[in-house]
Amino acid sequence: MTYDTEALVVGGGSTGTGIARDLAMRGVDVTLVEKGNLTHGTTGRMHGLLHSGGRYAVADQASAKECIEENRVLRDIASHCVEETGGLFVQRPEDSDEYFREKLEGCRECGIPAEELTAEEAREMEPYLASDIERAIRVPDGAVDPFRLCVANAVSAENHGARVETHAEVVDLLGDEDRVEGVTVRHESVSQSDTDRDSSREERADGDPDKREHQEPGRTEDIRADYVVNATGAWAGQIGEMAGVDIEVRPSKGVMVVMNCRQVDTVVNRCQPKGDADIVVPHETTAILGTTDEEVDDPEDYPEERWEVDLMIDELKQLVPILDDSRTVRSFWGVRPLYEPPDVGSDDPTDITRDYFLLDHEERDDLEGMTSIVGGKFTTYRMMAEEISDHVCEQLDVSAECRTADVPLPGSEDASVLDEGMDRFGLRSPIARRSAQRLGSRADDVLSSVDPNPVVCDCEAVTRAEIQDAIDGAGSDLNAVRIRTRASMGNCQGGFCCQGMAHELHPEYGEPTVRRALDELYQERWKGERHALWGEQLSQAMLNYALHAATMNRDEDPAETGGIDYTAFDDGVDAPGETGDERGVVPDGGNHANSTGGRTADEGDYGD
Amino acid sequence: MSDAENPDDEFEPVQVFGDEDGADLRPGSDDCYKCSTCDTNCPVAEVDDDFPGPKFQGPEQWRLKRKEDHDIDDSVMKCSNCMRCDGACPSNVPLSQMHNTARGEYVDEQMETLSREYVRNRILSNYRFFASLGSKVPRLSNFVMGLGITSWLGEKVMGISSEREMPEFATQTFREWWEERGGKAASKKRAREARAEREGTKVNSPDKRIAYFHGCYSNYNTPEVGKAMVRVFEHFGYEVVVPPQRCSGTPMFANGMVDDARRAAETNVEEFVAAIGDGADVIASCTSCSMSLRQEYPELFDIEGIDDLSAHTYEAVEYLRIYEDLDTALAGADADFPDTAYHAPCHARNQGLEGQAIEVADRIDGVEATDVGDSCSGISGTYGWKSENYDTSMKIGSEMFDHMDETEAETGMTECPTCAMQMEHGTGYDIRHPLELLEAALVEG
Amino acid sequence: MAIEDDVLVIGGGLAGVAAALTANEDAQVRLISHKQSTLRHASGLVDVLGYTPEREGPLVDPFDALADLPEGHPYERVGIDAVRSGLALFDDIVGDAYAGGHTDRNALVPTHGGTVKPTARYPRAAAAGLASDERDALLVGFESMTDFDAPLAAEHLTAAGVPFEARGVTIPFPGDFRADAKVTRYAHALDRNEELDGNDGGPGTPARRALAEAVKPHLDDQERVGFPAVLGDDDPSGIRSSIERALGVDVFEVPMGPPSLPGLRLEDRLYAALEDAGVRVATGNPAVDVATEDGRVRAVYVDRTGRRVPYHADQFVLASGGLVGKGIDSDRETVREPVFDCHVPHPTDRYDWFEDDAFGDHPFARFGVDVDHDLRPLAADGTPEYENLRAAGSVLGGYDFAAEKSGSGVSLATGYAAGRAAGEAAARGDSTSATATTHGDTK
Incomplete structure (x- = not known):
């Protein structure tokens, strides 16, 4: 073919x-x-930062200038993917004054709007910032859903x-x-x-x-x-x-730790030359801590290690102390596709250009x-x-001009869906707002397409209509549905909703497909959740495990294991019935005699 | 210090709220694991599906919030603030705090301050202000409140259910009685006499002093509860003081009138912390009041001394059970007191106090008190007063009414004044307070 | 002393209730419970043992396998007699509300995930749904309830090889409920047989009839109809009975995940039994600390909004639950039991707490305290932590209830055994009664 x-x-x-x-x-x-x-x-394994260019403003001004230019373009053409959070470069007492000044000047040189804030002003913006910070620089960083x-x-x-x-x-x-x-x-x-x-x-x-x-x-x-x-x-x-x-691509891994909720609504960077664990990005309902920079041999097979997760929390709690007691729901690693021309030869991956x-x-x-x-x-x-x-x-030999900087992406054609007085589509207001933020200008079409429209994923406020829309686009792959909708990306990590998501595949897709799709999603969720297994998330994992193994017996699903001799088990036939039964008919002990108990629809006793 | 009421205790009918930001409770969602146990404990969600339950109202709604979002779902106003969700959560999500704060934000940001609903809610939540007016001319007030036209106006103009009987004002308030009786000097004398009589009893604070938070209802409507409280504690040798005080804030939280509540709290904290400094513990006879001072104050406000007040506040019977040998004191006691059907208020349940009244009653000869179960009475303070909630309130209460009906007793008993109203409204029973039972057994018996 | 009892049980789940009721036969008992029990998360089925720790099964007869359990498994600690006594206690508490006690064999109950699972006792409401029953079944799901897809569950059951024909249908729940109405709302409407507006039932139709009418057109020749477990909280048998009469077939419930009405109903039964037995119950505040003396527990401190109130007793039973109920807690470095600080064995590196497969043999699922044959928690050196402290239920380690399907059975057996031992010890007056504590330590 x-x-x-x-x-x-x-x-x-x-x-x-x-x-x-x-x-x-x-x-x-x-x-x-x-x-x-x-x-x-x-792409699916990045921290969701829409660079202002501030991070490169000292060391790599060419990249910084590209960033601020593209930052502006994306706010325009991809408004439904971008949250204009703003960003801070925060200086701690032990951080150098000189670098802080270089950062501020570098931003200005690159055309990045930058404003110095006192510690009080920064803490007014972000109350969970550490009380001993010195000052901060405000830049137009943003969050983007990749x-x-x-x-x-x-x-x-x-x-x-x-x-x-x-x-x-x-x-x-x-x-x-x-x-x-x-x-x-x-x-x-x-x-x-x-x-x-x-x-x-x-x-x-x-x-x-x-x-x-x-x-x-x-x-x-x-x-x-x-x-x-x-x-x-x-x-x-x-x-x-x-x-x-x-x-000669030099893949470099970095860890991202996902918090259960947003401790900050602004991107918070540490104002230091370079280093691991120096950024917190508010992303949708979560905050993402990042990151490390370690060269690996194989982009698909590298160790995901405990020290990396611990490092994020232990370092970043110096900027945002509440992180130390906060719940993480999972961690993931991404691999940067770093490249440098063969003649450069940097030893440390952090020295390799991001160009x-x-x-x-x-x-x-x-x-x-x-x-x-x-x-x-x-x-x-x-x-x-x-x-x-x-x-x-x-x-x-095509001569057409590029138009991607000017034409909005599907979903970003009309940003007015989020205006005050937005249509709630019969949904509770935070659910309507979240849905509209994700769907952008498609919100009306999608949310009015299904009735009733129950919420399938409570954590992320994803309704049936949005799941169905994603299935239209992605087919039976629930991980593809997940990335389109964020369903199962909240604090239960799919424990309570992946079942409901799978149900939406049926009857379009048959039972064996639904079962496989569910297993795959559940395993994918577990893969990241493993890195967050202490405290609340360990309790959550135990509850999820109990629900799926104890209550649903999915770990020993007879449809997979087969070979049950049903006749060997209790069929309820010998069970004694209820005594003193107020119904006055044969008790409902699963006794076959029930069907001869003289009950017919015509008798029509519906209770009181 | 004068026991006169605080002169600046005034109701300001409509006021534009300050721009103070509500607390960020998103981190509270860290504790939620979506098990929905809170939802199964919610008496409103089970009868009214317009209310989406505490899980949504609390951790979910908070977690979905971005800093700039100001769209608390309006269904938060259907929460009755019974706080049963707090006791349900196996994982310590601060549910009622989330509800209270969200409701405050909703009222601040989204409710029209001239709307009928807003004005009605402010009147209901500032009951004390109107009660203080009403009690100045109690007979006239009771007469006016009893007029059909008044109820009709209440319903049509204010949205206050005409099904409800307005509570009757006492002809003498508790504070009037207290002054007439000689105030704290008289109490000190009585306590000393009682102590002399009861040699050898262990003493908690060397002074054995308590500051009584009577709240609005015992002051204006049921002074007999306050009187019982004073007599019982004096019986155990405690000197009672009654500092100036304002509403505990419970009805204000329930209506999102957080600023009204803060103003009241400032007075209460100042006055009662001073009493604590003089060696007193703080005692409330109403479980919602003790709940408020103990839990909601430090959750919602940052006022100097507020943690001290929280740590020293007790419900009356709870205090006696911890610091006095109630079992011995009640051994062999009998009381001229009717058999009662006892309802544990949600706010008592929340403080772990739901079993104590029955345990105490069991010690007293000749008195039978039957627990009518763990259902909610349905009134939840001001909630059941609103026309739009009346049916829901009565639906919630129907289980309690049924259970009261099933007992032999024809008198009710509870610690909460609004539960008492609902119990009386649903059954026609006379409703008493456990302190009155203790008074009958220890002081009169 | 203000609050003093013979036996203090910490924890209000199945194990705590079993311990309290058993101890109450010999002694005065108080049960304290911080929050609502995890029964509301559970299906309401009472499993004893569905699979061996080596994952052999489903077991037809759990009692056959009990003798071979490894040392340290809670069943091995208490012995088969305690398992039978625990079940007898349960049967006594729940009476007609449960079935399965007529045989040692497990029953296979359809789950809302479309599988079947082995269990020893099942609510009467689930009885007509057993998978070994060969009658054809219609499963009914509701449009707004995303947790249960009846047609899919029916196909799944067919794939699981059940000996009957299963068919599923999804219908709107009659009436005009919002899409996010809670399960308790549906249950309440059926309990009270509320008149429901609109939809298939027509205006003002009583809920039970409306539901039956909505199902009727979908019923062919099936002899039983299964619903998600929302059929009432107070009057489940009355509701089933009404619908059964209307449809002329048996009605059963498929147990659901949290929030679980069968769990709620069971909890109601258990607390009614406590009340009938005269056990004192106090809820709403956590146990946070203990007072000890000479290797014995003197009192447990309960935190009432920042204030520590001592609860004295002669004997103590710890039934505070596992990781979900917060009887076992953890942080990045360690796993602990927060009330008595009993030793909880666990690997040092938290990356050894789990397996990479979601349904792997997870060490965390076995976290809990080790106990001796008298159910006394053991310190790291293998000696009992306290002479008069016993543990029961999922605070115990050494078993994976989710994989074994043994949660309720272990709670009942160990709750029974701990309660019996505590009650008898208190009745013997094993110790000098606790002496006076000053009030000062509570302030």
Whole structure:
């Protein structure tokens, strides 16, 4: 089976989806393949900081300037993904005055609005800041939801005619040693598209070939392309290996610790030259503590260690003391796709530039038809995508201009949904507000689509309508539903809601698929929750375990284990019935005689 | 120090609130594990699905909040502030504190200050102010309150349920009685006499002194409870003082009138902390009042001495059970007191005091007190007074009425004055206070 | 001394109640409980042993397997007789409200997750739903209740190989309830048979009839109908009976997760039994500290909003629950029992507290105090912490109730055994009665 496309993008992170959107808007026929969910690699594993550029204002002013520029663009085109929290660089007594001054000046030099605050002013903004801080600098940092942004880019790409394939891993490259002519992918699903908005659910439910079955062992497909973009970040070397070229990505891991709730509503940075554990980002309902910077060999297999989690809490409690007693719900690690030209040779990954590099393999390795993009950071994804799209268009002789800085992403077309007097869609007001914040301008369409519309995930206030909408886009993969909606990302970590989320798949998807989807989500939640198992979260984990194992017996599900001799167990037949029974009929001891107990519908005694 | 009422104790009908930010209680959601035990304990959610239950109102709503958000769901006004959720949570979520603070924010930010509901709520929550007017001419007030036209106006104009009988004002307030009796000098004398009679009893504070927080209701409506309290404590050798005081704040919290409550609290903290400095412990005869001074004050306000007041406040019977040998004192006592159907107020339950009245009654010969179970009376202070809540209130109370009906007794007993109103309203029984029982057994018996 | 009893039980769950009722036969007992018990989280099923610690099962006869449990398992500590006595106590308390006592065999009860699980006693309300009963079943779910998807559960049961045909249907609950109405709201409407507006039942139809009418069109030839467990709090049998008469078939409930009405009903039964027995009960305040003397506990201090009030007794039973009930607490470094500070064995590194598989053999699930054969908690050196302190229920370590399906059985057996030993010791007057404590220490 072969499919032809003009441009093929490998990698469904922020860069890849950004490129797909950019190219599609310029009229290029583009296909994107991703081996997992959208955001599966690095994008879904970042702390959610929308840089003002302040963090780079001393050491790397070029990056700082890019950041503030893109920061402004994203507030505009992705308003439903961005929360304008503002940020603080906080100086503690032991932190240098000189660096504080350099930071303030650096910000001004880079055009980053920066204002010095006294300790009192900073604490008025953020009451949980330590009482002994010296002062702070206020900058326009923000929080961004990488999942929502990435999905919005993919949806926009599709709306402009792109084909987006998730769960499609590149297993080989087409072409020869001189030229890349496409890829071979192995599908883990039989969907045509992860975010397919064209095929209605009814069609798919009727056995349309596009219907996506969760984790079905799939087929392979050859996708021939005029030009291939390798946007796989930390995985770029693996694609390079298939092409026989050397791409020296230096993956570096960093831990992110997720708190149960927001201790701060502003991004809080420590005003220090560099170091681990120096930032707290308010993210949706949580605060995320970050991070470490440790080079690893394999972006998919590296140790996740206790000391990293402890370090976040023990260091950051110096800025925000309440963190020491606060509940963490999970931790996760991300891998930065750091790259430096072979001649630099930094030892410490923190010294490697955060800049991005466009590696034209024709120019670099005499291999035509493919370019890799490596390095860079989330905040400037659009700028990177623009640059590489320019390059691709040059190769394809397309002259259209980039429009991604001006055209809002789907969901951000109209920011007025959050205005006072917003429609509550019959929901409790905090639920309506949260839903509207996530859905942006789609809120009305989505929330009015289902009646009744109960809340499925209490922690994050996600209603059935939003879950159903995500299933429309993501199919039976509940982790993909999770990243679209935040359902199961709150303090119960899915213990109470993952079951309800799975129920929403039925009857569109059959029972075995629902069961597998539920297990997969539950395991994924557990994977991160393991790093938070003490205090309240350990109690939560025990309650979740009791609910799923003791109450539901999901650990010994006979549908999985099989082989039960039902006749050997108590069937209730010999059980004595109720005595002194007020009903005056045969007791309800499960006794078969009940059905001959003379009860008929006509007798119609409905109680008092 | 004069025992006269505080002169600046005035009701300010409508006032624009200051811009003081409410406390950030989001960290309180750290303790929630979504088990919903609080919801199963909520007497409102079980009869009214417009109220989404304490889990949503408390930890969920708080956790969903961003700093700039000002949209507390209006259903917070349906919470009756019974505080049963506090006792339910296996994990120490500060539920009632979350409700009180959210309600305060809602009233501050979202409720129209000229709306009928707002004015009505302020009147109900500032009962003491109107009671102090009414009690100046109690017979006239009782007559006016009893007029059908008054009820009708209350319902139509104010949204106060005409089903409710307005509480009757006593012809002599507790404080008037107390002054007439000779105030604290007389109490000191009586206490000394009692101590001399009861040699060898262990003494808690060397002074054996208590400061009585009578609250509004024992002062204006049921002074017999206050009198019983004074006599019982004097019997055990305690000198009673009655500092100037304002409303405990319970009805104000329940209506989100946190600023009114703060003003009252400032007076109460100042006066009672001074009494504590003189060696007194603070005793309330109403369980909502003791709850407020003990728990809600330090949760909601930051006033100097407030923790000291919290640490020294007790409910009356609780205090005697801890510091006096009640079992021995009651051994062989009998009392001329009717059999009673006892209802433990939610706020007594919350303080772990729900079993004590029955235990005490069991010691007294010839008195049968039957616990009518753990249901809520449904009135929750001012809640059941509002027209829109009347039906809900009576639905909640119906279980208690049924259980009262099932006992042999034809008199009720409870520590809470508004529960007492509801019990009387639902059954027509005369309602007494456990202190009156103790008075009958120890002082009169 | 103000508050003094023969036996003080700390904890108001199944184990605490079993201990209090048993001790009460020999002594004056007080039970103190901080918060509502975790019974409201539980399904209301009373498991004894569904799977062995090696995860063999489901066990047809739990008693066959009890003798082979490893040393230190609570059942091994108390012995089979205590298990039987604990169950007998339970049967006595709950009377007709539960079934299953007629046989040693386990029953398989359908769960709201669509599986079946082995249990020893099941609420009468769940009796007609047993999976070994071969009658075809209709499961009914409600649109607004996201925890139970009846058609999916029916398919799951079929996949689990149940010997009957299961079909599911989702209907709106009659009446005009908000989508987030609590389970207690539905239960209350059915208890009181409230007149419900609108929907299928038409205007002003009593709730029970309205529900039956809503189900009727979906009933083919099934002989039993299952609902999520919301059918009443006060009058569940009356409600089932009404619907059964209307439909002409048996009605059963599928036990649900928290908040659990079957758990709530069971809790009501237990507290009624305490009241009938004259056990003194005080709730709402935590036990925070102890006064000890010569290796004995003299008093437990209860915190009443910052004020420590001593509760004296001759014998003490610790039944404060496990990690969920906060009888066992933890931080980043350690696991502890907060009231008596009893030794809780656990690995030093918290990354050894769990397995990487969500349903792995988690060490944390076994956290709790070790006890001797008299259920006295053991210090790190293997000697009893206190002569007159015993422990019962999920504060005990050495078993994984969720994997074994043994939670209620262990609570009953150890509650019974601890209560018996405490009551007898108090009646013997094992110690000189506690002596006077000054009031000063409470201020």
